[in-house]
Amino acid sequence: MKIRQLDIRDFGVFQGEKLENLGEGIVVIGGANRSGKTSLMQIIRNIPYGFSQNSNLPPPKFQYDVRCDLIVDEGNEVNILLKGFSNPEILYKNIIDNKYSNGLYNIDKATYRELFTISLDELNKSSDKEDSNIQSMLLGAGFKHIIKIPVASKELREKANIIGGTRGNPSTKMFKPYTENIKKSLEGRRKSMGLLDTFVQKKNIFSKLQDTIISKEVELLNSNNNIIKLEMLKHNYELNENKKNLEGELNNYLFNPEDIREYNIEKAKALKTQYIKELEQYNNDNLEFQSQTSKDKHTKELLLENKVEISNFYNGTSGIKEMRKNLLIIEKEYCEKTQALMNKIKKANNNWSSFNIVEEINCDEVEQDILTSNIENFRKVESEIVICNKKIGDFKIQRETLEKQIRPYDSIVYAKKYFKFTLFTMILGLILFFIDKLLGCSIILIGGIGTAIYLFINYSNSKLMLNRNLETKASIDNIEIVFNKTNVELKNLEENSIEMNNIMDEYRDILKLDARVTAEGIKDYFKIAAFLKDEICEYNLLKKKLDNEFSAICGYLNSINVLINKFDGFNIKNSKQINVKEIDIDNISNSCNDILLKVEILYKHLMLGEKTEKSFSKLSIVEKEIEEFLARGNLDIDISLAYNSEENQCENIILLLEKYISKGEKYTEYMNHKNELKIINDKLLQAVKGQRIGRLLQDEKRELEQSRDENLLEILDDLYKQYDSASELNYDYEVLSRDNKDLVRQLDDLKNEKQTIKDEIGALNSDEKLLKYEQDIREARSQLRPLAEKYAIYNTAALFLEKIRERFLENTKDKLLKGASDILREITSGEYKDIMPMEDLMQGDFKTVLRDESIMESSKGLSRGTKEQLFLAVRISRIKEIKPSLPVILDDSFVNFDIAHTKNTVKALVKLSKTHQIFVLTCHATLVELINSQCIQAQYFKLDKGKFTKSTGRDLQEYLKTL
Known part of the structure; x- marks a missing residue:
């Protein structure tokens, strides 16, 4: 590839x-x-x-x-x-x-990296680090899986050790609990074989005890029933006494048919309390109003008629005070502005005696631009005059300097000097000739030549001086021409200066300035006048604002004064009348305070009137509610109160309520006693209706002629009649309780004896125990078998893996590194002829055989280069074995x-x-x-x-x- x-x-x-x-x-x-x-x-x-x-x-x-x-x-x-x-x-x-x-x-990424990408780091890493993974890659031939066998074998041995320890002893580890159960069951089975003799005798004793216990339980049941009956009578004895007392009290009450109805006493008491409270509140409020104003009813009516106006004016007092405050602030600002502005005007110019003089000065932008232009022209003319005068002075100095440079030339003077010098040298030469001819001739010759040179130089200088004198005269003539032109220009500028001074004088007259003020001063005064005009404009706005505020507050005070005049007869007797027309800016504060004080008094009286009216309204509502309440009660009394006086009317209402409350309380007390009697009967019936009490009542041989509840109450009443007092009832109860306790103790003893016999019978039941022991033995053995099988499987598997690894390593040890040995032999030119694996193939190292058959036991004894050649040879050999052929990378x-x-x-x-x-x-x-x-x-x-x-x-x- x-x-x-x-x-x-x-x-x-x-x-x-x-x-x-x-x-x-x-x-x-x-x-x-x-x-x-x-x-x-x-x-x-x-x-x-x-x-x-x-x-x-x-x-x-x-x-x-x-x-x-x-x-x-x-x-x-x-x-x-x-x-x-x-x-x-x-x-x-x-x-x-x-x-x-x-x-x-x-192949995986790690194998490719370690084998096919060979850098100096990989070679050094292989030689310096013992890594079983790298070693398996280098050796190949299934070593990737072989290296996992020790780990797997160790895990299997550990699992087997958890189950049965190292040797599989059944008394250890997980085998131990099952082995102990088997031993216990075997011992129990042996003991149970001899316990079959006394079993029948114990059975007979158990049957007799059971009959005795039944008879005692019947006796105890009868005793418990009697105790329950007495407990019920004892517990409800006080209720029965209360019942007798209530029946006696109910016979003392007598009522007419119309008195038997539902009474709302709480409502009546609440109405009475509320009425008294509202009546007291009304009397207090009315007394306070009359003491503050007048006892005349029309006073309150007039106040209530003008309620809206008084409230509005009172609510607006804060606004008026704020307006007054603002007015005073504006007035103060106005006065300060007047004084400060007048001081500025006087400081600027004493000739400005009023605001009108300043306001008449035209200071608009056009006029200011004209002034600026005129001042610039004036300044320009003055500067040009100065320049012309300076030029004229300079011309005079230049002309005087040039006239001094002209020098006169006299040729006769130079001839005389030449003759004298020549005569002196000739005489000196003749004298020296007689002494020394050569020296004399030399002096004569030198004197002649020097004289000739001197004459030549003087001639040249004289010619140069003549030319320079001519040039100087020409320069003087040019200066004279420019001087005359400058004089003409100066005369024109002086005429312009006179005209500009006249313009400046006009501005001084407009601004009322002294003649000594310069053009720059005129401009500054012009700016000051413009600034003062702006401030005067602001001053006028402030004055207008002051007048508006004054007019507004005067109008408001006038409206208040109209309202106040309606109440002059009774509410503000000691205050004097206020004429709004006499109010000015100086007394506005005092007048405003007086009027606002009167408004506050009126508002206070109005609040008292409203408070009295509100109290009366509440009182009337309560009276109406009382009338309706009494009418619903159907009282046989006259509740019409229209023709009574106000004081009698209030007393009658209170008396009616008290009468209603008295009848209601009496009838309520009667009904409460009746309800208490019913509750007591219900409680007694509840006690009688219990299951055990019912069984007791069945013993009472009575015919049920009435309802069941009445019959039960009569039976209970007859039972209480058997006892004259509670102490007699308690005595019978205590005697019966002692007898009952003796029966309970006897019964408990019999039951304990019965249980003991029963336990002994259970212990003697050998057949069942033998069966149980046999079952426990079989169950423990069935649970022990899988653990033993697992233990055998884990140990056997570990043994097989270890043997497979040993056999594999033994068979492949001599064939692993043949190809690598050939490559190392070629690289080292036969110096190293063979590579041998270590005894532990997983150790990351190799043995090497030298040419003389000596063996190097470890690569650590080799030089660095030889170690790298060794591991390179192993890698190349391994690369050749891997298919397909993959790219190899060598990095230095x-x-x-x-x-x-x-x-x-x-x-x-x-x-x-x-x-x-x-x-x-x-x-x-x-x-x-x-x-x-x-x-x-x-x-x-x-x-x-x-x-x-x-x-x-x-x-x-x-x-x-x-x-």
């Missing part, structure tokens, strides 16, 4: 990479560390199984996405899709019957091999590549060179940061050398 194509779309460093047209032999993929070789090995080892979440895989960019095309042994194609952590999707092409029911590779597994052993290992891989596809992942150029020299059909790919590039053996070798 070979991988033909690998499409890695998203896996760690690989993003959209492909390996196409892969060969069937060795495929070499070379690259530097962290280029993606290990990630590629993880992809190939997980192709048929899918990616698991708990494995240490490089993270995807989005989701794992790998596609693979496989060629199976018959040339058929299989497509595999791996998405995320889900199971791989496998599509079989041109395969009708599914031969891969156990999985595509027919030979780094600890020397060059000779690496070359031999490559030869072994070339042989393996004839049947298996081998992926060699490496970063070593030497390994690529060896493969290139020994395997012509090998394919080569360069891997760099997750990118594949097809290459040749030589190119890949050179590339790896540069790393």
